[in-house]
Amino acid sequence: MKKVLIKLFFARLIILVFTSYPWDIGAQHIQNVLTFYLRGEALSSTLVNPIYSLSHLREGKFLIQNHSFGSHNGKKHCGSRCSRSYANVYRKENVTFFHLPPLVLAMFEPFLIFIHDDWQHFLLSLFMTVIDLVLALKLHDLVSRFMSLNSYTSSTNIREEALQQHMDPRIQPKNTCLLFEPLYPTVRGESISNQVSDSPDTTKLVKTPIINGEQAKTNENIPVEEQKKVEQVVHNVSTVPKICAIFYFANPISIVVCSSGICSIQGLCFFFLTSSLLEACVGMKKTRQKHDRNIKPMNIPNIPNATLFLAFATYCELFYFVFLVPLISLVNKARGGKNLKKTISYCIIYFTLWTTILQLLSMMLVGRNNYSACIHQTYGQSASFSDLNPNLGLLWYLFIQMFQRFRPFFVVYLNLLPYIFIFPLLIRLHQYPLDLVVVFNFIWTIFKPSPTLHDLVFALTFYLASPCSLSRTSNVSTIALIAIPVPVSLYTMDYWLWLGTGVGNANYMFFQCLAYNIFITAILVEFLSGAMKRDKALRLTEKMKFKSQKC
Numbered sequence: 001m002k003k004v005l006i007k008l009f010f011a012r013l014i015i016l017v018f019t020s021y022p023w024d025i026g027a028q029h030i031q032n033v034l035t036f037y038l039r040g041e042a043l044s045s046t047l048v049n050p051i052y053s054l055s056h057l058r059e060g061k062f063l064i065q066n067h068s069f070g071s072h073n074g075k076k077h078c079g080s081r082c083s084r085s086y087a088n089v090y091r092k093e094n095v096t097f098f099h100l101p102p103l104v105l106a107m108f109e110p111f112l113i114f115i116h117d118d119w120q121h122f123l124l125s126l127f128m129t130v131i132d133l134v135l136a137l138k139l140h141d142l143v144s145r146f147m148s149l150n151s152y153t154s155s156t157n158i159r160e161e162a163l164q165q166h167m168d169p170r171i172q173p174k175n176t177c178l179l180f181e182p183l184y185p186t187v188r189g190e191s192i193s194n195q196v197s198d199s200p201d202t203t204k205l206v207k208t209p210i211i212n213g214e215q216a217k218t219n220e221n222i223p224v225e226e227q228k229k230v231e232q233v234v235h236n237v238s239t240v241p242k243i244c245a246i247f248y249f250a251n252p253i254s255i256v257v258c259s260s261g262i263c264s265i266q267g268l269c270f271f272f273l274t275s276s277l278l279e280a281c282v283g284m285k286k287t288r289q290k291h292d293r294n295i296k297p298m299n300i301p302n303i304p305n306a307t308l309f310l311a312f313a314t315y316c317e318l319f320y321f322v323f324l325v326p327l328i329s330l331v332n333k334a335r336g337g338k339n340l341k342k343t344i345s346y347c348i349i350y351f352t353l354w355t356t357i358l359q360l361l362s363m364m365l366v367g368r369n370n371y372s373a374c375i376h377q378t379y380g381q382s383a384s385f386s387d388l389n390p391n392l393g394l395l396w397y398l399f400i401q402m403f404q405r406f407r408p409f410f411v412v413y414l415n416l417l418p419y420i421f422i423f424p425l426l427i428r429l430h431q432y433p434l435d436l437v438v439v440f441n442f443i444w445t446i447f448k449p450s451p452t453l454h455d456l457v458f459a460l461t462f463y464l465a466s467p468c469s470l471s472r473t474s475n476v477s478t479i480a481l482i483a484i485p486v487p488v489s490l491y492t493m494d495y496w497l498w499l500g501t502g503v504g505n506a507n508y509m510f511f512q513c514l515a516y517n518i519f520i521t522a523i524l525v526e527f528l529s530g531a532m533k534r535d536k537a538l539r540l541t542e543k544m545k546f547k548s549q550k551c
Contacts, residue, residue, distance in 0.1 A: 001140055001242055008250050009133045016129060016259040020122040039262060042495035045391050046488060047257050049450045051099045052266040054124055060098045060105045061112040063089040086365040090374035099381045101315055102365040102374060103358060108265075121263055128258040128267050135271045136249035142278045143241040143465040146434050163541045171537040173471035240467060248461045253453045269316045270458050273323060276309035277437065280330040301334040303346050311354035318379055319444050322422055324351055326433035326440070333433070382449050383415055390495060390509060392488070393451045394517055397510045418447040428532060435469055435531045438462045442524040446517055453488065456520065463527065472530035472537075480519040480526075487515040 050056060064085040089098050089105070098105075115123060248254060257264050279302045306327055313320040324347060332343045363371045381387060388396040395414065402410065421443060429435050441459035445451055460481075463470075491512040497504030 001245065002137065004242075005133060005136050005140075005245065005249060008246070009129070012129055012132075012249075012255055012259045013126075015255060016122070016125055019259065020125050020263075040496075041499065042492040044262060045389065045495060046453050046492060047253065048262055048264040048454075049266055049452055050389060051450075052264045054121060054263045056098065056100065057105065057108050057112060057265075060089055060100065061109060063098060064105075064109065087367045087370045090366045090370050090377050097387060099378055099387070101378050102362045104265075104316065106365060124265070125258055125263045128263065128265060131267050131271055132249055132254060132258055135267065135274055136245040138271075138274045138278050139248055139461060140241045140245035142274060142281070143244045145278070145281045146465060147240055163538050163545070167537060167541045171533075171540065173468075173534075240465060244461050244465045247464060248457065251457050253457045257454050264454065266452070266454055269313050269320070272309045272313035272316070273320060276306050276313065276323070276327060277330065279306035279309060280327045281334055301331045303331060304350055306331070307347055307350035308354045311351055311358060314355060315358045317382075319418065319448075321351075322419070322440055323437065324348070325422065325426055326436040329430060329433040329436070384411055385414070385449055388449060390499070390506070391450045391452070392491065392513055392516055393446075393448060394510070394513055395449055397506060397513065400506070414447070418443050428535065432466075432469075432531060432535070434462065434466050435527075438466055438469075438527060439524065439531075442520065442527070446520055446524070456484075463523070466527075466531075469527060469531040469534050472533045473526045474529075477523045477526035480522040484516065484519050487512040487519070491516065 066088070086102055086106070090102070111124070112120065256262060258267065282302060307324075310320065310323060310327060313323070328344055328347045331347060332340055335343060362374060366374045385395055385399055388399065390396055398410070399407065421439075425436060425439055429439070438459065441455075441462055445455045445459050448455065491509055494504055494508035494512060498506060498509060
């Protein structure tokens with residue numbers, strides 16, 4: 001898998017050199033022609049959140065270096081030079097339009113100071129391409145652990161596989177052969193018992209069909225046609241992590257965002273979130289007991305590192321703190337499902353500790369007097385839905401059409417709306433942390449103030465990593481997924497008509513954004529329906545099995 005991703009990395013590097021490398025005048029003219037449409041405002045609004053762009057970082061650098069810019073009554077703030085410069089970015093007296101947290105600006109400030117402007121775009125795009133490569137590798141490892149390939153935390157999968165052997169054919173998944181279902185492939189009325197062989201290669205499965213309620217000891221009495229059907233639906237479980245990693249890294253959206261004339265640092269949020277989930281389920285150490293040659297697993301999830309990465313993601317965007325719920329579920333499963341209260345307390349304490357440290361560092365950068373202005377300018381800006389540019393969401397259109405007296409009510413309502421679904425989803429899907437990750441990603445993609453296609457690609461990556469729930473979805477989600485490029489392409493055209501030529505109006509763009517969000521909502525609803533059908537089928541099978549054993 002690493003070889004495939006490295007080859008794709010070099011392919012993306014070639015694209016990056018052609019589109020972002022600072023060539024001479026002649027080659028630069030060709031480069032500008034290639035990237036003219038990619039760097040246009042219409043297409044950029046669908047791909048890049050403005051606050052994560054290189055131009056936004058340069059604005060922060062300008063405000064840091066110009067200490068007298070925006071000073072109150074011509075007087076500069078007292079204090080250290082660092083506090084003075086960063087305090088100038090976040091001011092109570094002066095309204096600026098920089099909305100990134102101060103630690104993010106501090107991380108990229110040396111790069112902006114010491115690297116020439118002509119090279120900044122190329123080197124930052126190269127850096128984010130490397131981040132995407134590492135993220136793809138982490139996704140492969142994470143999904144592999146979710147699929148119980150490389151870890152011992154597979155109690156849920158073992159339970160589900162055992163129940164599937166006794167499940168009534170009428171409630172078995174129908175789309176198994178289409179969606180790479182590795183755990184319990186089925187053909188019409190016949191189910192297959194996938195038992196892991198004694199071979200160290202866990203992807204080799206022993207198939208023993210169940211026909212007419214009785215398990216066949218051999219394949220001698222099975223018709224040849226049925227044997228062929230059985231072989232056709234059995235897929236290698238290792239293909240799911242590969243598909244997820246390649247889908248994210250080789251996706252045209254990911255390539256364009258980092259390697260084709262557009263530069264965004266939004267991938268750092270995805271990197272922190274994926275690293276957090278990986279550290280939560282990495283938790284298996286192979287230790288050798290004394291005088292014992294057998295290697296035994298020990299469930300030791302890395303809670304400090306997991307919560308640290310999640311705190312970094314939450315520091316960039318506040319909504320990511322809801323992923324503490326699936327993180328706690330993963331840690332609890334890695335520890336064998338014991339001491340849930342202890343797991344919850346540890347995760348919350350570490351997460352609170354790291355978040356407090358990050359906020360204290362921010363206070364040291366901007367100064368105590370300007371810290372409240374910093375909070376208002378970073379998190380308050382997104383929470384108040386101010387300074388919104390036209391994007392694929394619906395909130396920008398809602399607030400430009402709204403009377404001012406109604407604005408406070410809808411600001412509070414729309415801020416609380418994404419969090420209303422967390423508790424009901426936790427009650428129903430607490431045993432399936434991967435499904436919770438998928439649902440939370442889609443919810444944030446829909447209700448985010450400035451959603452992009454990059455957010456959708458990241459959500460779809462985890463969407464593909466849950467074949468157990470996907471196998472129970474209908475064709476509605478597939479149709480919606482195929483139809484998404486239609487409103488996106490019309491949106492870019494209407495953006496140019498309205499803000500480029502002045503011929504169109506905002507209503508043209510709104511209807512395309514409405515169609516785009518309806519399609520995403522359809523995918524989310526279908527996935528939730530499939531996850532609940534899966535849970536209901538397992539519960540019903542477990543209940544019937546218990547009754548049969550009791551009788």
